[in-house]
Amino acid sequence: MPKVKNKIIKKVQEKKAKVAGVPELINEPIKSNKKTPQLVRGFKDILPSEQKYFRFIGNRLESLAQDYGFEKIDPPILEETSLFSRAVGKETDIVSKEMFSFETPGGERVSLRPEATASVVRAYINHGMLNLPQPVKLYYTGPMFRYERPQSGRYRQFSQFGFEILGDKHPVLDAQLIILANNFFQEIGLKTSVQINSIGCAVCRKEYKTQLVNYYKTQKANLCVDCKERLYKNPLRLLDCKEEKCSIIKEEAPQIVDWLCDECKNHFVKVLEFLDEVQLPYNLNPSLVRGLDYYTNTVFEIWPEGEEKKSQSALCGGGRYDNLIELLGGRPTPALGVSVGIERTILKLKELNIEIPDREKRDIFVAQLGEAARKKCLPLYESLRKEGIRVAENFSKDGLKAQLEIAGKLGVRYSLILGQKELSEGTILLRDMEAGVQETLNFNKVIKEVKKRLENQ
Ligand code: HAM
Numbered sequence: 001m002p003k004v005k006n007k008i009i010k011k012v013q014e015k016k017a018k019v020a021g022v023p024e025l026i027n028e029p030i031k032s033n034k035k036t037p038q039l040v041r042g043f044k045d046i047l048p049s050e051q052k053y054f055r056f057i058g059n060r061l062e063s064l065a066q067d068y069g070f071e072k073i074d075p076p077i078l079e080e081t082s083l084f085s086r087a088v089g090k091e092t093d094i095v096s097k098e099m100f101s102f103e104t105p106g107g108e109r110v111s112l113r114p115e116a117t118a119s120v121v122r123a124y125i126n127h128g129m130l131n132l133p134q135p136v137k138l139y140y141t142g143p144m145f146r147y148e149r150p151q152s153g154r155y156r157q158f159s160q161f162g163f164e165i166l167g168d169k170h171p172v173l174d175a176q177l178i179i180l181a182n183n184f185f186q187e188i189g190l191k192t193s194v195q196i197n198s199i200g201c202a203v204c205r206k207e208y209k210t211q212l213v214n215y216y217k218t219q220k221a222n223l224c225v226d227c228k229e230r231l232y233k234n235p236l237r238l239l240d241c242k243e244e245k246c247s248i249i250k251e252e253a254p255q256i257v258d259w260l261c262d263e264c265k266n267h268f269v270k271v272l273e274f275l276d277e278v279q280l281p282y283n284l285n286p287s288l289v290r291g292l293d294y295y296t297n298t299v300f301e302i303w304p305e306g307e308e309k310k311s312q313s314a315l316c317g318g319g320r321y322d323n324l325i326e327l328l329g330g331r332p333t334p335a336l337g338v339s340v341g342i343e344r345t346i347l348k349l350k351e352l353n354i355e356i357p358d359r360e361k362r363d364i365f366v367a368q369l370g371e372a373a374r375k376k377c378l379p380l381y382e383s384l385r386k387e388g389i390r391v392a393e394n395f396s397k398d399g400l401k402a403q404l405e406i407a408g409k410l411g412v413r414y415s416l417i418l419g420q421k422e423l424s425e426g427t428i429l430l431r432d433m434e435a436g437v438q439e440t441l442n443f444n445k446v447i448k449e450v451k452k453r454l455e456n457q
Helices: 002-020 048-068 081-089 093-097 117-126 171-187 202-217 225-233 235-240 244-251 262-277 342-351 371-386 400-410 420-425 443-456
Strands: 078-080 101-103 109-112 136-145 157-166 192-198 282-284 296-304 316-320 335-341 364-368 391-393 414-418 427-432 437-442
Touching (some): 048 171, 048 342, 078 081, 081 093, 081 117, 117 335, 157 171, 157 342, 171 262, 171 296, 171 316, 235 244, 262 282, 262 296, 364 371, 364 400, 371 391, 371 414, 371 420, 371 443, 414 443, 420 427, 427 443
Parallel strands (some): 192 282, 364 391
Antiparallel strands (some): 101 109, 136 157, 157 335, 192 296, 296 316, 316 335, 427 437
């Protein structure tokens, strides 16, 4: 049975490829015979049909970075394991369960990066960016790796883009970062809700943790297995548990905002006031604690509107990490950042059928009939391209019908057609694809004529 299904899928692929002229591959890989290597679980090919989404998001990212004054940084994908255990935290799920770590032949313990903030901070310290005018505003994009249980919206390799602001503690920056991230989703057509909380500084959080643990100890018998462990290893994460019985217990738990010291409270109030100034709605979410240990004060996530309850629904997350630079050996320096999950954003765009602009449109298609015509069309294509005309072709095809079908698919305005007759007469046909009419042009004047028509349309 699977063999028959595979055959049918293959036929559909072949048919699509014939019509489009470009490989329109189906995203779910066909299970082929055992000799063919398969994808590693949780990993994906990003096929040609997916690329327009990545291009679209990449373009939006570049324009946001320009508007808000961020410079690009490309940290490596592989880092010393200790960078993440120190920055993200030994007891976090990311470090304790989800890293792809191994030893190099030279004996170094390294990990594929599960996130990029730690790398940006390392680079900031390594390259003496502390001595540049502050804040230093950096952005990045690329793959991250986490050994999580794969499911929709959760992969073992996924892409993020992110913005980090290092060297300034003003609350206006917290608000501006949230505005920036929210603008990204608004501008690509997604409706979202901003979730925000403050988890205070080391001092007030310590006091709060004691209260939290005391409360949860009274409920210990009713907690899930993971939460029983969290109670001792990472109590803040108790608030993050999605198990129903733990959610009920959470409702009565002490809230951190009631335990913030004056400085942390003032900072948080100012962030909220700035958000109010731009009338950005937010949800004060007392159980938002984030899964990485480096945060201080403001934390936030942006969720798709109406999806507040799903655990893997956050489109982006971020916050302040005022102690991280010092923790990694730099001088005390406040900082904050946000990272957006690109695949999750794409899933949402697709779910809502939001139109994404395709590749830059082509204006003209060059079609040829026969080997002699092909030889003339190859340099003609190059000349048209050099003149800045957006031109397409499919020179390996023989039949005119197949070529014009491709031209139609690409939505070009004109096709140039060179056959035996035109070759011998020194002419070429120009077909208006919309009107379906053709005229004969002098081959030597074709570039000038095409330009004239494209300018007048
Ligand atoms: P994070 O919340 O771990 O934060 O990840 C940010 C976003 O990456 C998530 O909201 C989600 O969209 C996406 N994401 C995370 N894990 C997966 C996965 N397994 N599959 C697909 N998408 C995923 C950070 O990474 C921090 N570095 C954010 C930050 C920047 N904080 C300060 N600066």
